Amino acid sequence: xxxxxxxxxxxxxxxxxxxxxxxxxxxxxxxxxxxxxxxxxxxxxxxxxxxxxxxxxxxxxxxxxxxxxxxxxxxxxxxxxxxxxxxxxxxxxxxxxxxxxxxxxxxxxxxxxxxxxxxxxxxxxxxxxxxxxxxxxxxxxxxxxxxxxxxxxxxxxxxxxxxxxxxxxxxxxxxxxxxxxxxxxxxxxxxxxxxxxxxxxxxxxxxxxxxxxxxxxxxxxxxxxxxxxxxxxxxxxxxxxxxxxxxxxxxxxxxxxxxxxxxxxxxxxxxxxxxxxxxxxxxxxxxxxxxxxxxxxxxxxxxxxxxxxxxxxxxxxxxxxxxxxxxxxxxxxxxxxxxxxxxxxxxxxxxxx
Numbered sequence: 001x002x003x004x005x006x007x008x009x010x011x012x013x014x015x016x017x018x019x020x021x022x023x024x025x026x027x028x029x030x031x032x033x034x035x036x037x038x039x040x041x042x043x044x045x046x047x048x049x050x051x052x053x054x055x056x057x058x059x060x061x062x063x064x065x066x067x068x069x070x071x072x073x074x075x076x077x078x079x080x081x082x083x084x085x086x087x088x089x090x091x092x093x094x095x096x097x098x099x100x101x102x103x104x105x106x107x108x109x110x111x112x113x114x115x116x117x118x119x120x121x122x123x124x125x126x127x128x129x130x131x132x133x134x135x136x137x138x139x140x141x142x143x144x145x146x147x148x149x150x151x152x153x154x155x156x157x158x159x160x161x162x163x164x165x166x167x168x169x170x171x172x173x174x175x176x177x178x179x180x181x182x183x184x185x186x187x188x189x190x191x192x193x194x195x196x197x198x199x200x201x202x203x204x205x206x207x208x209x210x211x212x213x214x215x216x217x218x219x220x221x222x223x224x225x226x227x228x229x230x231x232x233x234x235x236x237x238x239x240x241x242x243x244x245x246x247x248x249x250x251x252x253x254x255x256x257x258x259x260x261x262x263x264x265x266x267x268x269x270x271x272x273x274x275x276x277x278x279x280x281x282x283x284x285x286x287x288x289x290x291x292x293x294x295x296x297x298x299x300x301x302x303x304x305x306x307x308x309x310x311x312x313x314x315x316x317x318x319x320x321x322x323x324x325x326x327x328x329x330x331x332x333x334x335x336x337x338x339x340x341x342x343x344x345x346x347x348x349x350x351x352x353x
């Protein structure tokens with residue numbers, strides 16, 4: 001009686017192998033809810049793929065990843081001196097985006113490994129061009145003195161927007177800053193570049209190693225291998241005007257009330273702001289708002305080939321649907337398809353064939 005993720009294991013792993021073989025030097029991202037699979041499972045798959053590094057979002061995620069992965073773990077959230085969860089171990093790679101943070105790490109005696117993040121057009125975290133040069137000067141030490149070995153610089157990170165369009169012009173401008181900073185590294189970690197863009201950069205900067213950090217395209221890139229299903233827990237016929245639910249609503253017409261597994265505790269009915277920016281996206285939001293205003297909200301559950309309406313807002317672990325008269329009515333114990341956002345959904349069970 002659960003919300004379950006079913007995975008065609010052979011098809012999914014064939015896709016993972018293909019990505020590894022065709023996109024050299026990838027660093028899998030396994031952060032958050034592990035794209036619906038969970039961090040330990042994805043870390044284990046990264047180990048099976050023979051990769052040397054995975055990326056997590058926060059220090060709290062290092063342990064779950066490290067339990068299934070023997071290699072290095074890169075933390076994407078920049079290190080801050082007040083982060084009490086920060087771990088200092090040989091397999092942990094810290095992200096640094098401020099000179100004062102680099103100075104603080106360089107003052108340690110345990111030689112932390114770091115990636116220097118250069119600010120991109122996302123304006124999220126990272127060094128400015130001048131800040132990166134100052135970081136290079138700090139790492140080089142004072143003139144005439146040996147370079148300090150208090151931190152190990154593993155590379156520079158460029159976290160680019162997801163939006164469509166070429167990022168090459170921006171990356172080449174940022175690479176000019178990287179070269180000018182004279183850093184003790186020739187490795188660049190990039191996010192959200194196309195394969196063609198990465199290949200072109202490798203041609204233009206043969207002295208540098210480009211390592212793509214990949215999450216969605218890797219773990220969710222073969223959607224045909226992934227199915228989400230909920231269990232039908234109960235079915236009740238209703239006539240127009242019958243009362244039902246927590247809020248004592250009345251049925252708009254004859255049909256059935258279905259109780260299905262999956263609620264707010266799973267992420268059902270909880271939506272992040274849409275990332276769509278097109279006219280079509282805006283029109284869809286207006287249409288959905290109209291449904292909301294009328295008290296009808298389309299659910300992610302598919303029955304009879306159609307997305308059905310919530311009878312009332314989802315509960316914590318189950319949802320109520322309304323099926324109008326004439327629609328096919330599943331039996332108790334049947335499973336129905338559910339469309340979910342994998343990065344925002346918690347599954348009760350993951351079944352990999």
